[in-house]
Amino acid sequence: MGRCSKPCISESMHNILKGYGIILVILILNFKKKGALNVIELNKVSMLYPGTKDPALEEMSLKLNSGEFLFLVGPSGAGKSTLINLLFREKLPTRGGIYFDNKDISAYKKEEILQHRRRIGMVFQDYKLIKQKTVFENVAFALEVLGYSPKEIRIKVPEALKKVGLSHKEKAFPKELSGGEQQRVGIARAIVKDPDLILADEPTGNLDRDNGLQLMELFEKINQEGTTVVIATHAWDLVDRMQKRVVALAGGKLERDEKGGYDHE
Ligand SMILES: Nc1ncnc2c1ncn2[C@@H]1O[C@H](COP(=O)(O)OP(=O)(O)OP(=O)(O)O)[C@@H](O)[C@H]1O
């Protein structure tokens, strides 16, 4: 007994502290997972489509921190979709740099581009659901192409559908859903892969005001859980209502960047 009382105490203390240390690391890693995307930065980005005279974007600089909610507004042709496509690495800028976590995404090779897109959930105006697949299958498909196992799919798809309030429509086909419901499937498909960033281009463009508002509130909920959200929209009334950061473009240039409303005069 005398032989081990002190060392035993310090040894068990050591083990307890080691245990806490491991738990702490797990907690930090979990926290990091949601906040994994630190910052998006555009540095003097210009985009001139081949065969056009005027740039779709001109010397655009912008910084977006992890967990932000941003509306992109501006008249038709202002450059909103171009910016969304550049962020998805669908297109390359003519000049300037786009950085995710300080990495220039223009320099990405094929595998890095795929990795990059895996971190992003896209939501489209026309939903882009597969007609022949059920709601469950549409959402599952987003995971299948990323190589998730059937077991993971059976867990993750119902979770995503629950978040968007469509658990009861798992077996329905897109044509059996309202526009608002179809777009909620589109959102479930975007969030099912736990993205760091949601990019939505006119997500409420085909919906009435009430459905549009419900969707914006859903985006807000997703954002509150840690996902960065960027939404290009013309829906000035919804932008006014949400009171988030608004970046206004006009003729490819950044015109305004502040928290508040659409400023639709
Ligand atoms: N693939 C393309 N080829 C040539 N020009 C293009 C292409 N895509 C967009 N443009 C031009 O780039 C400019 C910006 O277009 P963009 O689609 O980004 O605008 P937007 O703000 O999304 O407009 P909207 O509100 O109508 O969706 C426009 O002048 C458009 O004509």
Ligand SMILES: [Mg+2]
């Ligand atoms: Mg557009």
